[in-house]
Amino acid sequence: MSSAPDSPRAAAPSNFIRAIVDEDLRVGKYAERRWAGEPGPADLHRDALPDPAAIRTRFPPEPNGYLHIGHAKSICLNFGLARDYGGRCHLRFDDTNPEKEEQEYVDSIVDAVRWLGFEWRDEQEDNLYYASDYFDGLYRMAEWLVEAGHAYVDSQTAEQVRETRGTLTEPGRDSPYRNRSPQENLRLLREMRDGRHAEGTHVLRAKIDMRSPNLNLRDPALYRIRFASHHRTGDKWCIYPMYDYAHPIEDALENITHSICTLEFEDHRPLYDWLLERLADGGFFTRPLPQQIEFARLNLTYTVTSKRKLQQLVEFGLVDGWDDPRMPTLVGLRRRGYTPEAIQLFAERTGVSKANSWIDMGALEQALRDDLEGKASRAIAVLDPLKLVLTNWPAERIEPCEAPVHPQRPELGRRRFPFARELWIEREDFAEQPPKGFFRMFPGNRVRLRYGYVVECTGFEKDADGRITEVRAEVLEDSKSGTPGSDAYKVKGNLHWVAAHAAVDAEVRLYDRLFDQPHPDAGGRDYREALNGDSKRVVRAMLEPSLAGTPPEARYQFERHGYFVADRVDSKPGSPVFNRVVTLKDSWGGGR
Structure with a gap:
């Protein structure tokens, strides 16, 4: 723009x-x-x-x-x-x-x-x-201020300058060098410029009012001596202007x-x-x-923006670099999957004020949801895979299913994926002994496999440690979504799935807020004590086959799970890596 x-x-x-x-x-x-x-x-x-x-x-x-x-x-x-x-x-x-x-x-x-x-x-x-392009002009103006009597070279030590500056309740005291002649001040300033004095021996100060109630007007420093190489001007200068x-x-x-x-x-x-x-x-x-x-x-909750603290997070290995998707840096937000439009929307919604206040992190996340809702293509991902075997479905039978790329944007078309004997479902969608109100898969219950068929759970298998390793079910042949009579089946559970033979095995990084406290450094507290131990979790997921060739920074809504992005650094077509951008709903509304 x-x-x-x-x-x-x-x-x-x-x-x-x-x-x-x-x-x-x-x-x-x-x-x-x-x-x-x-x-x-x-x-x-x-x-x-x-x-x-x-x-x-x-x-x-x-x-x-x-x-x-x-x-x-x-x-x-x-x-x-x-x-x-x-x-x-x-x-x-x-x-x-x-x-x-x-x-x-x-x-x-x-x-x-x-x-x-x-x-x-x-x-x-x-x-x-x-600013370094203006160094010559800045210096010329400094000389004019000296000649006009508006600035002087002070030869006090830094400690002496602090002592004579005064406080919010006490006026400052004039430097003993404040009444040097313009000629002497100009000579000293030029010697400073020419590198003839050590760091800390002199400083150029404005001559304003050492008794001003505003400390910034008590003869503030204009130039200081620094023998340091500049990234653009090299060693041309050994005095540098104050901000x-x-x-x-x-x-x-x-x-x-x-x-x-x-x-x-x-x-x-x-x-x-x-x-x-x-x-x-x-x-x-x-x-x-x-x-x-x-x-x-x-001022945003659940984060820190101090450069010093962000530097510490990186140097102490508490995050994976400046572009870690949990960082509030723009490179981090971009890698997380934030869009420029979402950040602009957030800036517009928070407005401009003269009063300091705190903005909840949820406002930034909601701006992202509102932006991605209309533009992110839909896809299926199983983040914690559990094998489902359809025992009455022939092993050689592969049947196509389809779903909209975006439910509110028919112009984007439809995506297609296979239905087969062996599928992956979410582990949390099966219960050996279902709690009250559980409508997903358990022995004897019927559920719909989204965009596919209604199935009835007939059993399961466990390993030696008692962990469920496989669920078995039978397909009701006349129940395929979109076919005549399929709506005759009234089931409450609707599960997402991917066919085992066609699924894309991918790394998925489940990111959350870096801190679990709204104000990590409040009251002088060590902000590191508020780090969220669950801010990053890496899983191996099974994705629908259309995601195999996903380019970096492509964003999707993984149905039921939230919004995800192909990592701009590590994801490659044929070997995708996805980051969770944000969940579908705010799970932090009341804090944790």
Whole structure:
């Protein structure tokens, strides 16, 4: 889904961010903006054509990990706004921290955003950017701030900076280096840039107000010394900008109109505005400037989204990697079998708010069910096979049966599979001594084999350990589904099955929630204590023959069992491996 201006889209639910955008467009707040076709300061855009985008938003991940479901909401919000309002959404990598960033994460983020259905490139523009592309300009602006008296080089130790910062109830104290002359500050900044000082000896700080009630305005750091190689710029730089310095400037360089972030950055907005106003005074940017808007982040039950904790899950071997289908990462959700449409539907249903709240995992799972219900082909799988022998059915007789590919979509046609003397049924569908209300197979009872015949159970066999190894039954010849008179048989049990000679023997991974507690790390608890021991179970299943050639990522509803997907890594045509995506009904409604 491109965010090009002419992309058709049904009206989206309103929220406070859309109300802001609606008002900005109504009054023409950004109507006079110009766009040179690439990011840059005011001089670059001054003589350019009017900006073709009504608004510009951005999704600015730091490439230091894999995106998770919380990022997906931000992606859907930012790209969705641009799409719906005839704008553009930029994908920008905030790669200002050289010690944590890797190309592996850049590639995974690009893949994840595109998988979700969004695009930053069209016929007119390619809006993929890196903060590191702006390092030269960021540094020039830092020098201007120093010369204008808005920034200074502080030579306190990190501990001294902490001690003089103050607290929420006590004001901070000025650094003894706060009143250095602009000339001296500029000399020190250039020496920092040239690698003449060790890490931790100096830091460039904004000169704002050490007594401000907002701690973010107490002379925040703008640049620090780091002798670290950057994944894109190599060893060119040994000073790197802080996020709070780089982020607003990047927005302004890219002509961003609405800079949308989560609520933890609300207290940073005064710094965002202070910095851009000073740089606009210096001629770097024209007004109106980008505006930061905060919304509540997605808090989902039965999971953790902390990068540190997700990293631990992988490093401690508690999951099978970043793309483990139980992980909340987008690569994990994709491998689990989630669809982009389901995630977009979930993001739309949960809405946008200024108030933090918890969303139950069941809401995400239900969005997936609602999406797959209309699109997933049906199939039969026996997950715990038990042999059923039809004693009055000749061994050489093979009879075709058929069923709809999708019961509500006749245009998809019908699928065919054989009926034979030996079948596989679910072990749980037979009881030697049935409990009250059990209508499936037991000695003397009749059941219908779905899409096939009514059979009557005549006996069973056990092994030396007392385990049922085989069930026997007789077929009622005039009871085949769809034939005249077959509805004369009134039975309550309806079992699914596959013919033993044609069944596809496959590995099926039965996934469930990774944690069995809604808030795994609540109250400082070790989240690992809440791991669900039943979150993964691997079985050998018998599948209907049409599934033998299933390509990776093909999704099905296995009748009675839930929705399943051919694993995108391990499944191969001729040797399928299926993952359970989600059960047909929510089994966690009241917790466990």
